Amino acid sequence: MKEELKLTEEEIERLLKEKTEIWETMQAKNAEEYYYNEIFPLVVDKFRLSISDEIQGKYENLILSLGMSFEPLVLTITALKPKRVLFLYTEDSLKNLDEVIKWTNLLPSQYTAEEIVKDDPVDIYRVLKKVYVDRWGCPDKTAIDFTGGTKSMSAGIAMAGAYFKIDLVYVASDYNNKMRKPKPGTEKLKFVEDPYHVFGDLEKDKAIALFNKNEFVSAYNIFSDLEDRVADRDYTFYKLLSNIYRLWDCLFFDECIREFEKLFNTMKAWKYVEKDLAAYKYYDTLFNQYKLIKPLESVNLNDKNEEWKYITNKDLYTPIIFSIYTNALRRSDEGKYDVAILLLYRILELMAQVRLAKYGFNVSSPDYSFFSVGEQELLSRMNENIKSFKNFKTYTELPQNSMALFDAYVLIKAIEDELMEGINIGLIYSNVQLRNKSIFTHGFGMLSNKDFDKIRKTVKRIFTSFYEIEGIDF
Numbered sequence: 488m489k490e491e492l493k494l495t496e497e498e499i500e501r502l503l504k505e506k507t508e509i510w511e512t513m514q515a516k517n518a519e520e521y522y523y524n525e526i527f528p529l530v531v532d533k534f535r536l537s538i539s540d541e542i543q544g545k546y547e548n549l550i551l552s553l554g555m556s557f558e559p560l561v562l563t564i565t566a567l568k569p570k571r572v573l574f575l576y577t578e579d580s581l582k583n584l585d586e587v588i589k590w591t592n593l594l595p596s597q598y599t600a601e602e603i604v605k606d607d608p609v610d611i612y613r614v615l616k617k618v619y620v621d622r623w624g625c626p627d628k629t630a631i632d633f634t635g636g637t638k639s640m641s642a643g644i645a646m647a648g649a650y651f652k653i654d655l656v657y658v659a660s661d662y663n664n665k666m667r668k669p670k671p672g673t674e675k676l677k678f679v680e681d682p683y684h685v686f687g688d689l690e691k692d693k694a695i696a697l698f699n700k701n702e703f704v705s706a707y708n709i710f711s712d713l714e715d716r717v718a719d720r721d722y723t724f725y726k727l728l729s730n731i732y733r734l735w736d737c738l739f740f741d742e743c744i745r746e747f748e749k750l751f752n753t754m755k756a757w758k759y760v761e762k763d764l765a766a767y768k769y770y771d772t773l774f775n776q777y778k779l780i781k782p783l784e785s786v787n788l789n790d791k792n793e794e795w796k797y798i799t800n801k802d803l804y805t806p807i808i809f810s811i812y813t814n815a816l817r818r819s820d821e822g823k824y825d826v827a828i829l830l831l832y833r834i835l836e837l838m839a840q841v842r843l844a845k846y847g848f849n850v851s852s853p854d855y856s857f858f859s860v861g862e863q864e865l866l867s868r869m870n871e872n873i874k875s876f877k878n879f880k881t882y883t884e885l886p887q888n889s890m891a892l893f894d895a896y897v898l899i900k901a902i903e904d905e906l907m908e909g910i911n912i913g914l915i916y917s918n919v920q921l922r923n924k925s926i927f928t929h930g931f932g933m934l935s936n937k938d939f940d941k942i943r944k945t946v947k948r949i950f951t952s953f954y955e956i957e958g959i960d961f
Contacts, residue, residue, distance in 0.1 A: 554635035608643030655679035724766035868901035
């Protein structure tokens with residue numbers, strides 16, 4: 488390119504006006520030469536001065552479509568000063584590449600030129616994948632200028648840029664119909680708003696639908712993408728919430744609690760700058776959920792030595808039981824009935840453990856001296872409770888070592904605990920048998936929605952009795 492003119496913007500404007508008036512009076516052959524010798528260097532300089540320092544240093548990589556006019560590419564390259572350039576040209580436009588290189592003084596090591604099939608957007612994607620993705624490694628600080636080329640080329644490269652999340656720019660100008668060129672000095676670099684600013688709501692609706700289907704990871708990924716591309720605090724809120732529920736769904740209580748606190752701190756900071764956000768209307772509900780699981784902070788549920796604490800501390804066993812119960816419902820919604828039934832089975836175990844612990848009895852190390860009923864009387868009552876089950880052997884002694892779920896409920900019935908008041912022990916027996924058919928336990932079958940509904944009905948009945956006795960507000 489010719490040496491840059493060291494002129495002020497006012498001087499450039501004055502010279503452009505004078506030289507344009509001369510240019511417009513010339514015959515076509517002389518006008519073309521005059522334009523490139525006298526006018527275009529001023530256009531380049533004015534365009535460069537119009538770009539802020541922030542924009543000049545923003546892009547290290549530039550991708551351009553080369554059409555039959557090379558001037559817009561010269562303007563963009565000169566203004567942005569990229570370190571690396573990719574030209575997309577067609578068989579017809581290749582001849583203009585030399586002009587771009589001459590005016591911009593690009594070194595051979597700075598640019599790559601790739602031929603594309605005219606009016607074939609798929610070929611544009613192919614080249615971008617080859618260079619931008621595979622060779623360059625999807626670098627940040629990249630822009631696409633789609634000014635040059637045919638309309639279909641411009642549309643194709645713009646669509647590809649949006650797909651790869653690359654900033655889109657173009658050179659706009661007023662057109663001089665008489666001279667069949669842009670009106671000198673009217674050239675401006677324009678930035679295309681990310682389509683997500685317009686169509687983000689469509690992605691948001693998709694993410695919310697996934698969230699409501701318990702697909703928290705997928706929802707989180709979409710909201711993260713939206714947050715990165717659109718300055719909208721609602722997207723940040725939904726992203727954080729998706730992660731919270733993902734952690735809760737995995738029963739990662741400690742991490743979940745920390746993320747809850749991060750969300751609340753974020754929402755508190757927002758209130759100083761934005762009063763009306765969708766997030767605020769969920770605050771009370773979310774805070775109540777946070778309070779429910781907060782007691783589980785720093786609790787190691789893998790520690791077998793701490794199990795007695797978990798079943799005797801209401802603040803601990805309440806969030807554990809409710810978390811597992813709702814987890815079972817979500818697995819059912821996903822059609823994972825075997826897993827859902829195993830979780831419901833665990834709820835039955837926990838409720839039995841909690842109720843027996845009220846007497847000081849630990850199912851892991853049975854000690855029947857805690858009950859007011861003597862051991863022989865207990866044995867007699869337990870056998871009375873199971874006599875209708877033909878396939879179940881009579882107890883010859885009270886269960887020792889770790890007590891199985893059905894044995895625990897037979898014992899609860901024998902001591903006449905409120906939990907089993909009005910509930911036939913046969914419900915427990917039939918559901919244990921059902922659970923044992925699963926390939927995940929002792930059988931080889933896959934359990935169905937019908938099986939899940941059957942055991943859920945039993946669990947819900949006992950669960951209702953449990954939280955009424957415990958005074959839990961459900």
